Amino acid sequence: MRIDVWSDIACPWCYVGKRRLEAALARFPQKDSIELVWRAFELDTQAPPVRDPQVSYAERLSRKYSVPVADAQGMIERMRRTAAADGLDFRFDRIRPGNTFNAHRLLHLAHKNGLQDALKERLLRAYLSEGEAIGETAVLRRLAVDVGLDDTEVQAVLDSDRFGLEVRQDEAEASERGIRGVPFFVVAGRFTLSGAQPPDALLQLLTTAWQQLQAPPAGSEGESCGPEGCG
Amino acid sequence: MRIDVWSDIACPWCYVGKRRLEAALARFPQKDSIELVWRAFELDTQAPPVRDPQVSYAERLSRKYSVPVADAQGMIERMRRTAAADGLDFRFDRIRPGNTFNAHRLLHLAHKNGLQDALKERLLRAYLSEGEAIGETAVLRRLAVDVGLDDTEVQAVLDSDRFGLEVRQDEAEASERGIRGVPFFVVAGRFTLSGAQPPDALLQLLTTAWQQLQAPPAGSEGESCGPEGCG
DSSP, X not given: OEXXXXXXXSOHHHHHHHHHHHHHHHTOTTGGGXXXXXXXXXXXXXXXXXXXXXXXXXXXXXXXXXXXXXXXHHHHHHHHHHHHHTTOOOOGGGOOOBOOHHHHHHHHHHHHTTOHHHHHHHHHHHHHTSXXXXXXXXXXXXXXXXXXXXXXXXXXXXXXXXXXXXXXXXXXXXXXXXXXSBOEEEETTTEEEESBOOHHHHHHHHHHHHHHHHOOSSSOSSBOEETTEEO | OEEEEEEOSSOHHHHHHHHHHHHHHXXXXXXXXXXXXXXXXXXXXXXXXXXXXXSOHHHHHHHHHTOOHHHHHHHHHXXXXXXXXXXXXXXXXXXXXXXXXXXXXXXXXXXXXXXXXXXXXXXXXXXXXXXXXXXXXXXXHHHHHHTTOOHHHHHHHHTSOTTHHHHHHHHHXXXXXXXXXXXXXXXXXXXXXXXXXXXXXXXXXXXXXXXXXXOOSSSOSSBOXXXXXXX
């Protein structure tokens, strides 16, 4: 059973959502039958490769929402605490926002090599916990090689526009599905859940989808009548 | 939210399934938003209008399955008891099997007149509890008028092939969906349940379907990030 998750790298709740999905999968009896695919969603397609590191995350939020810096700091603190409860160490103090288009292109390369989940995890940790500038190609290259991708192949992707179309296709499908926030979970192509919901909600989604896919089309579950009689 | 139920008249479990669906709907908070449509499924398209009433239902089952009459009687008794637990009085001793094509044509007429559920109930009761020959046009006409259909209109349908195509379309869709036994429930066109399952299972199906249909496409349920920020 396939799970598509639309998400970005520069997205705190996407990392939380990944942890919660993992917690749900750990309790899902058929987890070995799951194919997990990370789909691209850029929160800011116009972001520069690396933003000005002199401006703090709280200040950026403060300007964006026109709220006092103290309020922005409160929002950040709430995200940090929620993430900590899920075992994640968010370091907004060292965050280095940037453009994630190239990161998504590398995730497509990683998918072809069976390393997509590993790279997704590496990129999220790099961005949210380690203060890595995930908009810089040198950083991306190092992180991709970290998880086992071939250095030459990674460089070839970064030096070209390879997988750019695939990223745009992910985003076009997100748009068709009406997805305007991430993470967004789609199980078996049609069972959906929006946002970083608790593992219980994700497990319920997986269970429902699994039951529906397993439901035999013929009347063999409940008592029923067929051309050969009732049973 | 639409519920399509494929079923026949000459079908004990279909009547049980109808009662269980009603029990589930009684506990479904959004029951006023439900549109219930009964779809045609003939268990025996080749059945004669009325079968030989000299052969008991147990004897018919016995011949069909090549089992002793006593075993067939046991199957019947099991169905009778299950139905009784759902408040239904099955009288296999007086049953008069017949062809149900015309009954299904009238159900399409009744649907156009907002009386489909009433006629479905009337036909099932007539067949399974009252020993009515639901393959006979005179009987069908009386039962249809019972629930409020216009006598002239009913007769016009019975005298023509009107709604025959609609019945065949129902059955073609059942075939496409792989339905080989009834009752078969389809909620919102895609959430399915096979057989007369307990009200709890039907309620779970309705709840799942409702939640999925209500799920907002944007990230407003769980915590998520969008182009305007994280919240």
